[in-house]
Amino acid sequence: MVYTIGEMAKMLDLAPSTLRYYDKEGLLPFVERSEGGIRLFRDSDYEFLKIVECLKKTGMQLKDIREFIHLVMEGDSTIEARLALFQKQRAEVEKQIAQLQETMEVIRFKCWYYETARQAGTTAVPDAMPNEALPEGLRAVRARLRKEME
Amino acid sequence: MVYTIGEMAKMLDLAPSTLRYYDKEGLLPFVERSEGGIRLFRDSDYEFLKIVECLKKTGMQLKDIREFIHLVMEGDSTIEARLALFQKQRAEVEKQIAQLQETMEVIRFKCWYYETARQAGTTAVPDAMPNEALPEGLRAVRARLRKEME
DNA sequence: CCTTGACTTAAAGTTGACTTTAACTTCTAT
């Protein structure tokens, strides 16, 4: 099955201009052309682009994704390098998830803070509340925000 | 305790120019100045900036963070609005974590794929492997990458 | 008093990832 740029763009839910930009940046060296110069995308290209999408979601920059694509093009001699890349990316994403979970703690604290303030009609109440009065799990969060302890 | 911009920047691990930029963008309306025009940061400003940092980590844009800061400056009349904001942000971060976990599945698949390829010396082996031969949890991932089923 | 390091501003420059524009070509359907 072959697709035009517009069809492939729709399948991936992005703009055709984005695919052209990726191509210009060297991310799509595998895309073939018709006689007249029209890009012909294959199902295997879809698979490639799903991986590009995945790497983008991990925050990887296009120039690093290009490096990966070029490793793939070089064939089986780069299997080790590609494995290393994904192992590194796995650690990276684990870190990101941990980071977001920490951020979530702060947000949970702030939700509690404003719920308490709403009840009282003023933020002065949660502000003045002693540590022992706040929910267990939120004490450390407030302390960190206030730069108490380290 | 008051701090100069350089000291506060160090405490937050960012460049002084970043704090000046935030100020210019209206994110630091609470920062006072000395006679001579030098910014004076307080401990309470540190707390503010930690929240800015937190909101940035959720991917919120500076202009939206500015809106929040301005809600805070308006006082207790905006408690509801601020609570709503954090509740929205909580849902947002939950979505982000779920998204990263999906991404992690793909990366796990790729790690398996390249480990298998390394053993075999070629990616042809994992490519040709029937669904039943791959680890339980990775079958659906490969199917999604290949646009089999939905 | 004077040096020196850290501060100030306004304005311009940078980076990454696109998007838009303009001029043109190819493909498909009648």
Add this chain to the structure above:
DNA sequence: ATAGAAGTTAAAGTCAACTTTAAGTCAAGG
């Protein structure tokens, strides 16, 4: 054969979030 949709390129424009530069001011120590 031709119209119109969708493709092509190169180049310029956009956006967010900073960073850098230039020219100058403030503040603390000797």
